[in-house]
Structure formats: C-alpha cells, structure tokens
Amino acid sequence: MVKSCDKVEGARKRKGQVRVKQLFKIIPKCLVWLIICSLLGFALVYGAYALPERTIIYNASVSTDFLVSNYISKDTVWMNWADYFTDVVMLNIASFHDEGATVFHRAVTNEKIGNTFDIVRWLSERTSIAKTYYSFEEGEALNEVTTYGKYWNGYLILLRPMLLYFSMRQIYTIFRILLAVFFGITVLLLLIKDARFALPFVLSFLSFHPFSKFCFSYSVIEILLCIFMCVLILCKGLRESNSKVMIFFFVQGIVANYFTLMQFSFAIALFCAVFTAYSVPGKQGVTMQKAKLMISLLLCYAFGYCAMWMVKWIIILLFDRNSLSEVIYSISLRLSHEDNGEKVTLSEALLWNICGFYYKNKALMYGVLLLGLEAVASVMLHVLKKRNIRDIDLDEGLLPIIIVAATVIRYALVLNHSKIHYFFMNRLFSGVLFVFLSAGATYVFRKNSDNQFEKILPGEKVSESEQ
Numbered sequence: 001m002v003k004s005c006d007k008v009e010g011a012r013k014r015k016g017q018v019r020v021k022q023l024f025k026i027i028p029k030c031l032v033w034l035i036i037c038s039l040l041g042f043a044l045v046y047g048a049y050a051l052p053e054r055t056i057i058y059n060a061s062v063s064t065d066f067l068v069s070n071y072i073s074k075d076t077v078w079m080n081w082a083d084y085f086t087d088v089v090m091l092n093i094a095s096f097h098d099e100g101a102t103v104f105h106r107a108v109t110n111e112k113i114g115n116t117f118d119i120v121r122w123l124s125e126r127t128s129i130a131k132t133y134y135s136f137e138e139g140e141a142l143n144e145v146t147t148y149g150k151y152w153n154g155y156l157i158l159l160r161p162m163l164l165y166f167s168m169r170q171i172y173t174i175f176r177i178l179l180a181v182f183f184g185i186t187v188l189l190l191l192i193k194d195a196r197f198a199l200p201f202v203l204s205f206l207s208f209h210p211f212s213k214f215c216f217s218y219s220v221i222e223i224l225l226c227i228f229m230c231v232l233i234l235c236k237g238l239r240e241s242n243s244k245v246m247i248f249f250f251v252q253g254i255v256a257n258y259f260t261l262m263q264f265s266f267a268i269a270l271f272c273a274v275f276t277a278y279s280v281p282g283k284q285g286v287t288m289q290k291a292k293l294m295i296s297l298l299l300c301y302a303f304g305y306c307a308m309w310m311v312k313w314i315i316i317l318l319f320d321r322n323s324l325s326e327v328i329y330s331i332s333l334r335l336s337h338e339d340n341g342e343k344v345t346l347s348e349a350l351l352w353n354i355c356g357f358y359y360k361n362k363a364l365m366y367g368v369l370l371l372g373l374e375a376v377a378s379v380m381l382h383v384l385k386k387r388n389i390r391d392i393d394l395d396e397g398l399l400p401i402i403i404v405a406a407t408v409i410r411y412a413l414v415l416n417h418s419k420i421h422y423f424f425m426n427r428l429f430s431g432v433l434f435v436f437l438s439a440g441a442t443y444v445f446r447k448n449s450d451n452q453f454e455k456i457l458p459g460e461k462v463s464e465s466e467q
Helices: 002-049 054-071 078-095 103-109 116-124 129-133 156-163 168-193 195-206 216-234 236-240 242-259 266-279 289-319 321-335 346-360 363-384 394-413 415-420 422-456
Strands: 111-113 145-147
Touching (some): 054 156, 103 289, 195 216, 195 266, 195 422, 321 415, 394 422, 415 422
Antiparallel strands (some): 111 145
16 A cells, blocks of 8 residues: 555656656747747837838828728717727827837837827717717817837738738728638638537637628737637647647747737637647546646746737837836736726626627627537437437536636736726637537537447447547
C-alpha cells in the first residue's frame, strides 16, 4: 500500500516537472512572438501614416457624410446607431492631419479632432437620436485635439491605404465580400473536415449580425475569427500539440489587440477554444484533459492581448512621459465599477448584454430551439429504449461551463466598459451559443456513429482497445 502511494506521488511529481519544463519552453517563444509582432505592427502603422493625405482626407469626408445620411436616421434605434458611430471615430482618426506633426508622432498618438461627446454633438445635428441621450451647451466648438494612442489602431493599415482610392461606401462593399468569402471558406472546411461544427458555427456566427447593417470595425473582428478558425481546421497537428496551440492562442491575443478596439474580440478566443477542445482526441489516463486545455488556451489569449496592450503603453510613455496620467486614468476608468457616478453591478451589466443579444439576434432563438428539440428527442429515445443514451463525458461536459464562466469574468473585469458598450459587448454571447450548440452536435454525432457501428457488427462485442 505504501509502495503504491509512493508510485502515485512520484508520478505526480514527474508530471509537474514536465509541465514546468514545457512552460519554460513556451515563455521564450511567446516573448519572441510579442517582440516581432510589436515591431512589425508599429512599422505598418508608421507606413500607413506616411501615405499622402489629400485624397485620404477627401474620401474620409465623403464617407462621414455617407455614414450619417445612410446609416444614422431618425428611425434608427440606439443599438444600431451606436455601431456606426464607431466607424465615424475611425474615419476621424484616419483622416486627421496636423501639418507640424511628424509621422512618428502621429503613429504613436493617433490623434483626432474632438472627444467622443463632441462627435456625438456634431452627429446630433443630423439626427435626433443623439439628443435623446446627450445634452450639449450652446457654442461648443469642435476644435479640441484628443488622442487614441492607448489603442494600437491596427485597422489603420487597412483603412488608410483604401481611403486613397475608395470611399467608405466602396470599402463597405469590399469588406462585405471579403467577409462572405472567409465565412464561406470556413463553413466549407468544417463540412469537409468535421461536419458536426458546421451548423453550430453558422448559427453562432450569424448571431454577430455580420452582413446586415454592416460595420467596418466589427467586420475586422469577424474576418480575423474566420482566419484563425481556418488555420485550426487545416492544421490538425497544431491542435493536438499543447505547446504549439498555446503559442498560437497567445499570438491570437496579440493580433486581436492590434487590429481592434476594446470591443468583442474575446469572441475569437471563445470560438477557437471551443473548436479546439472538442475536436482534439482524448488521451487515455489523462483526467480533465479538454477542460484544462480550454482554460490554458483562454489564458494564453488573455496574456497575449494584455501583453500587446502593455507594449503600446510603454511606447507611449517612452515618447511622452506626461501621458502617464492618461494611462492611469484610462486603466482605472475601465476597471472601475461606476458609470457617471452610479455604481454598476455585474448582474446589471449581464442583464444589459443579454437583453442586447436577444434583441439583436434571432439566431439565438434557432439555437435554443435546436437544443430543446435535441433534449426532447434524447428523452423520448431513452423512454422508448430505441438505443442506449450514454452521457457526455464529464470532461466535455465541463467545457460549456468554462466558456460561460470565462464570458462572465470578461464582463466582470471591465464592468464600466461592459455596461456602457453593451451594444457591441453583447456579441460575446455568440461564443456561449457556439459552445452549447457544439456540445449538442458532438453528442448527436457520437450517437449516430455508435448506431452505425452496431449495425455493421450486429451481435459482436468489441473491446475498448479495438474501438
């Protein structure tokens, strides 16, 4: 008895040592990727700001009028109106030009004219919606120069070159086509490689509302999601190597932070982690393998996201030490639990986002309907004894719980941001929808494969090793 306990303890120590060694191998590689991505990212933004300004400013001006006149009207509800306000801010940053500023200064600070409320006031002249939510003093001027340097604003390496030749109307058309192509490729690859994820992915992705009321800033996130999903689908070896896939998710976090504002980009990690965890084969003798893997992947994504943001802050502070107060203020604001002096609770933030997701997305109804029909069918089959109903493995059953917990934690970490920007943060529930639909699809496909196997070998018993 004592010897067996010693063996178990020795095995645990060896596993712990192996994990430490793997961690020390992963960390240096992640640092290398962070340095490479940071240098390349800054060089690309620098190059985007080095482009000639006259055509960019003209096309941005035309595009702003197009956004306001076509997407912001008196009949538009607040939820839709706010989406396009983000694109107006992007156009402001992309087209702002200070004659005395160097290219390096502009690449670091990403300045724009007017703060958020100034832009809303300007838009309120074209729509009464903004007046419903904000009040403004007479005579306010739109001459204040503010900075968005706290973000990498990687979308500028796409937006500014395109503004040389296209207006926002044309850019919307181009990106809508690109999004449709990447979405179609992703679905096709899922049908070929692992069909059980095809329908869950389609329903969950459409809950983003990606094609109707198109938004440039959201399309960047959705295209990145499709690209990362395609890589995971095609690279089976990547998914089955813990160290490689963890580094891959770290790079995902870096890229998401670079290209997007503080929006719903965490959905990229949710979708990719669900697909990876459910698609990798289980290992004999390894307890909670898939649950541990999913937690590790989500943490790696978060570390990559925060690391890229930290590098941006360091660059700003090296360039302008006086901006330290802005850094502290921005961090404290987003981590605070207050909105205009009123306390924000987690339940309140969740309620706003759940209601927003329900309001915006009809795909949720279809997903819940499929889950309900699946549960009813399983109970009926069990009662009629048509086949044996084997419960989903405990390891796989934990995956939806982990995704739900990760989503709630994401909302809780930045309550201020989650409540104020619920109109796009509610899209994180698309990842929750995907994990539940994937769990159901995995269950159904497993049952079908078991039935087919029994039909091929009727009356024969198959050992576990042969299975």
